[in-house]
Amino acid sequence: xxxxxxxxxxxxxxxxNREELAAKLYNYFLEQGWIAPETEDIGNNDMGNRFTDKGxxxxxxxxxxxxxxxxxxxxxxxxxxxxxxxxxxxxxxxVAVCPHCRAQFDFYGNNxxxxxxxxSDLGGLISSQDEADYLHCSECGQSDSFNRFFPNGGFxxxxxxxxxxxxxxxxMLPDFLISKISEIVSSPLVRIYCHI
Ligand SMILES: [Zn+2]
Numbered sequence: 001x002x003x004x005x006x007x008x009x010x011x012x013x014x015x016x017n018r019e020e021l022a023a024k025l026y027n028y029f030l031e032q033g034w035i036a037p038e039t040e041d042i043g044n045n046d047m048g049n050r051f052t053d054k055g056x057x058x059x060x061x062x063x064x065x066x067x068x069x070x071x072x073x074x075x076x077x078x079x080x081x082x083x084x085x086x087x088x089x090x091x092x093x094x095v096a097v098c099p100h101c102r103a104q105f106d107f108y109g110n111n112x113x114x115x116x117x118x119x120s121d122l123g124g125l126i127s128s129q130d131e132a133d134y135l136h137c138s139e140c141g142q143s144d145s146f147n148r149f150f151p152n153g154g155f156x157x158x159x160x161x162x163x164x165x166x167x168x169x170x171x172m173l174p175d176f177l178i179s180k181i182s183e184i185v186s187s188p189l190v191r192i193y194c195h196i
Pocket of ligand 1: 098099102138141
């Protein structure tokens with residue numbers, strides 16, 4: 001069976017206050033009347049909070065009303081250590097882009113497309129195990145957060161993630177909701193659309 005997940009992940013990987021941020025997100029959704037307070041399996045064995053009817057009314061964009069059944073709920077996930085969040089089948093096409101010089105790196109180092117410039121593989125970006133949340137660009141020499149190299153998804157490393165199971169299109173989450181989550185965690189978000 002195919003499973004879909006849509007993740008919103010802060011650009012930086014470490015959040016010493018991750019539990020507090022997850023609680024803030026939970027409280028915001030609860031105060032809006034969007035979710036049920038109890039945690040339960042909301043699909044794909046993910047433990048989260050089911051959307052209420054008000055949640056579906058407020059969150060589901062007009063063009064996706066007929067797919068309301070796919071909006072099962074939301075999971076506010078925290079991990080003891082930053083974890084790799086993988087885009088599943090979609091990660092096969094992931095390309096890392098240096099946020100400073102725009103150099104591109106094929107994650108698997110197997111770029112077979114003759115029409116494009118050859119890419120270095122991502123191995124050249126990882127400077128040390130201790131700095132796994134940072135990547136070091138071999139083209140311009142600058143380092144930055146792992147997640148800033150994957151603005152369009154594929155991979156992320158984080159100890160905090162907001163996950164929506166069963167969301168099958170990027171456009172299914174409205175911009176106002178993404179902006180609000182970004183505001184609460186005080187960070188731009190990387191979006192990972194995962195298909196396994
Ligand atoms: Zn660079």
